[in-house]
Every structure is written in structure tokens, then in C-alpha cells.
Amino acid sequence: MIAMLQRNIAKTVIRVAIVFHSGYGHTARQAEAVRRGVEKVPDVSVLYLTSEEAKSRLDDLSGADAIIFGAPTYMGSVSAPFKAFMETTSSIFVSGAWRDKIAAGFTNSASRSGDKLSTLMQLAVLAAQLGMHWVSLGLPPGNNLSTGSEADLNRLGFFLGAGAQSNADEGPDVAPPASDLSTAEHLGERVAMVAQQMARGRVAA
């Protein structure tokens, strides 16, 4: 019996979805980094969707263990196309289909602050309205010591999710910088691990 349980726990494959919008490609770089982080964890499959695609894939998303939301910050808020996706989830609000899934979020904008926290808060509130469990970034703030630098992980000092900053005059080929992409990668890995722990706990319970 215990051996069978251990086999089932070991076999549990976790599904992690990433739903994001990117108008000009910068947030897409961040989303790709989140994906790389998720893929570092064994026995995990990834569903990678733009917010436009996700609007017609709500059933597929209902099969995920975790959903990581990402949007650029436009006018201190999630971008309008991502908000359109958010509003399609009102049917999920009614059905409760995403209740107890893991959730997390990321955002990118031109300024170091740029009011990105407002976007992360919107993503966390979306998750809460859908009854999901929000996973924080789980990194100490970087670049806040005299010995710190822009190369630090979490150089922008967010806690709620992953932040990235892309200079307004640089294309997605060079922005956001490597430190922000590593921060995003960390978030993806953390979410996949938490989702795995949660799923294995359910099998064992």
C-alpha cells in the first residue's frame, strides 16, 4: 500500500500554464524566462498561451495545476488585451473551476517602478477572486546595498511577483536585462515546485 502510494506520488505530472500579453515583445522575453524556470522542474508540462489565445482555452486552463499571469504595465495597470482575458474569466468566477489552483504573476515596464506594483496587485486580486492560492516571488530584494548592482536577482525589489524593466529606447533583443530574466526564471521554478508539492500532498492525503 505504501509502495503504491509512493509510486503514485512520484508519477504525478504537474501542469503549469503561463498566460501573458506583450505588445512589443519585452514581456514575451520575461514570459519565456518564466517558462524556462518551470521547465527546470522534473515531471512538469507547460501550457504557454498569449492572453488572446487563452480567452478561447479556458477549459484547457482548467486542467492546469498552476497558472502564472503576466502583462506589461501600461498606464499603471495591466495592458488592455490582458484585461480582456481577465474579464473572460468571469465564467470561471461563476463555476469555481480554478479554485485551489496555484497562481503567480509577473510584469514588465519602462521605468524601474513605473507603478508595476499596481499591475501585480491586479493579478493577485484576479487570483483571489477565482479562489486561487497566490505564490509570492520568494527572493530578497536586490541592489539595495552599497555592494549591490543592477546584475542582482530581484534588482527591482518586488515581493508579490516578478518585475522586469525594459528601457523605452531598447528593443526586446536587449531588454529586459539578464538579471530580470533570471528573476522571472526563479518565479517559474518556484511556482512549479509549489504546484508539485501541493499535488503530491493531495495524492498522499
Ligand SMILES: Cc1cc2nc3c(=O)[nH]c(=O)nc-3n(C[C@H](O)[C@H](O)[C@H](O)COP(=O)(O)O)c2cc1C
Ligand atoms: C500605452 C502604454 C502605456 C505605458 N505605461 C507605462 C507605465 O505606466 N509605466 C511604465 O513604466 N511604462 C509604461 N509603458 C512602457 C511599457 O511598459 C514598456 O515599453 C514595456 O517594455 C512594454 O512591454 P511589451 O513590449 O511587452 O508590450 C507604457 C507603454 C505603453 C505602450
